Amino acid sequence: MWFKRRNIITVIVLLLFIGISMRLTEFDLTKFKDFRNMIDFLSQWFPMDFSKFPNMVYDSLETLSMAFLGSFFGLLIALPISFIAAWNTSPSKYLFHFSRFALSFVRSIPEIVFGLILLTALGLGPFPAVLAIMFHNIGVLGKLISELIESADPGPQEAMKAVGAKNWFAYLFSIIPQIWPNVLSHYFYRFEVAIRTSLILGFIGGGGIGQRLFNDFKTFQYSSVSLDVLIIMVIVIAVDLYGSHVRNKII
Numbered sequence: 001m002w003f004k005r006r007n008i009i010t011v012i013v014l015l016l017f018i019g020i021s022m023r024l025t026e027f028d029l030t031k032f033k034d035f036r037n038m039i040d041f042l043s044q045w046f047p048m049d050f051s052k053f054p055n056m057v058y059d060s061l062e063t064l065s066m067a068f069l070g071s072f073f074g075l076l077i078a079l080p081i082s083f084i085a086a087w088n089t090s091p092s093k094y095l096f097h098f099s100r101f102a103l104s105f106v107r108s109i110p111e112i113v114f115g116l117i118l119l120t121a122l123g124l125g126p127f128p129a130v131l132a133i134m135f136h137n138i139g140v141l142g143k144l145i146s147e148l149i150e151s152a153d154p155g156p157q158e159a160m161k162a163v164g165a166k167n168w169f170a171y172l173f174s175i176i177p178q179i180w181p182n183v184l185s186h187y188f189y190r191f192e193v194a195i196r197t198s199l200i201l202g203f204i205g206g207g208g209i210g211q212r213l214f215n216d217f218k219t220f221q222y223s224s225v226s227l228d229v230l231i232i233m234v235i236v237i238a239v240d241l242y243g244s245h246v247r248n249k250i251i
Helices: 002-024 029-043 053-084 093-108 111-122 126-150 154-162 167-203 208-218 222-250
Strands: none
Touching: 053 093, 053 126, 053 167, 053 208, 053 222, 093 126, 111 126, 111 167, 126 167, 167 208, 167 222, 208 222
């Protein structure tokens, strides 16, 4: 009886939150009655304009480079920090709590906020966008990898220490081989996210195809917008397929 009563209360609270959220967000499905306007708008996207295709490819490569560098440098920095932020490998409880707090703080700041700060300080262009992606990825990957380290099998690590291996050597050769496939999986997911993030950073002056997409929208060049969107979709799908291929090879 108590269990059923708790379920009823949970459903009531959930419905209450849904109702309040729909009211605050002006959620109204009747707005779709003017769906013809959307069809007229989308009809302007075709046929695609391929006249700027070479420039779009260059901007796409710039976006891909921004995402790759931001996520790769984020992984390089997050990997050693994650060993400090894991309770079973941290050298002291003070460093453990400090590193956990630092990762949470960095992770709580969205890339666009980092981007706005860095673009103001360093000027427009892709370099501040790379740094913004890198800083946020340090926080995210640091947390994810530290959790992988904490769940790693302690047996190989204890065996290496028993034969006289130093802590860092034991961590390197007993923990990393266990978690590496999952680390790569997290990395490629963050790489995909970084591609989408670089598009948003392009809207505020970070360069790449995101800035081109914003400019095409702003100047009503919808036939170019459709090609921009298609290229972005191809990039994200290609990165996802490549990431799955690499992970399967390692596993």
